Ligand SMILES: Nc1nc(O)c(N)c(N[C@@H]2O[C@H](COP(=O)(O)O)[C@@H](O)[C@H]2O)n1
């Protein structure tokens with residue numbers, strides 16, 4: 387079929403879809419090395435055979451044992467096997483953090499197990515097979531795509547990003563509700579449940595790219611890169627919420643009002659906006675993708691700490707990030723401290 391994703395070998399492109407791919411699953415009692423191990427073991431009531439399959443080194447070994455003991459397969463296996471496979475896939479794609487996001491990212495392409503030797507789970511090599519594995523994967527993909535955290539953000543692709551502070555990985559995401567594109571930049575590796583140094587950085591074209599001294603954004607962004615490179619691990623979520631969510635052109639309108647005497651909050655309000663329109667719920671999806679559940683958050687903004695805590699992220703520490711103060715942003719930073727609650731202890735309120 388046109389545009390179909392054909393998969394089979396775990397080392398080939400889209401190999402993560404294969405039951406032989408090295409992603410463990412835990413059924414509540416036991417951890418299995420792969421879906422194949424789990425699936426083959428469920429065929430048998432004999433616990434000796436189950437244990438042999440459990441301990442087999444590779445998925446190919448597990449498969450071979452399933453064939454070797456063919457005569458002893460439980461009588462109800464044909465009624466059970468679809469349910470067993472469905473449950474195994476559910477465990478695989480929800481227990482291995484990024485995998486569920488990768489599966490959702492294969493939409494809208496049909497998934498086909500291109501298997502010459504299998505015309506039940508696969509396509510039989512020439513398309514005559516039932517492709518039941520592909521179909522179960524597509525059902526699961528549909529389910530996940532409407533379930534948190536997979537529906538909060540859609541992962542698109544990753545690539546290297548060499549920077550002045552080292553080679554980061556850049557991960558692209560799309561907010562399914564708004565279509566807004568966000569990126570996460572990661573450096574180094576971490577284990578599940580390890581606290582990770584992160585920054586949620588809201589887009590500021592003027593400060594981040596155009597060297598503006600009206601704000602502290604560019605300096606904070608640079609400091610975040612430096613801190614992460616120094617620690618050796620961390621992530622920057624670069625959120626496309628320009629102008630505290632009012633957009634670039636409205637921010638220019640707000641700057642115009644500030645040139646005439648309004649402060650940053652008054653300017654937003656004069657334009658008919660709340661002081662801060664940003665939402666952070668979707669960050670939970672990005673952090674889930676990145677396998678981050680505990681953070682050391684580089685921010686002065688208490689709203690970001692609160693938003694992450696409400697999203698179920700454990701903020702174990704707030705790391706102050708006070709950078710880039712100058713004569714042009716003195717009034718802005720003061721309004722941030724007095725009106726928006728930013729924790730800027732160096733700035734004396736006017
Ligand atoms: N609406 C608006 N008015 C101003 O005067 C501003 N300087 C900005 N800047 C935006 O604020 C965000 C950064 O703020 P935090 O430090 O994260 O609280 C960023 O989106 C800037 O573009 N916006």
Ligand SMILES: [Zn+2]
Nearest residue numbers: 590593601603
């Ligand atoms: Zn800025």
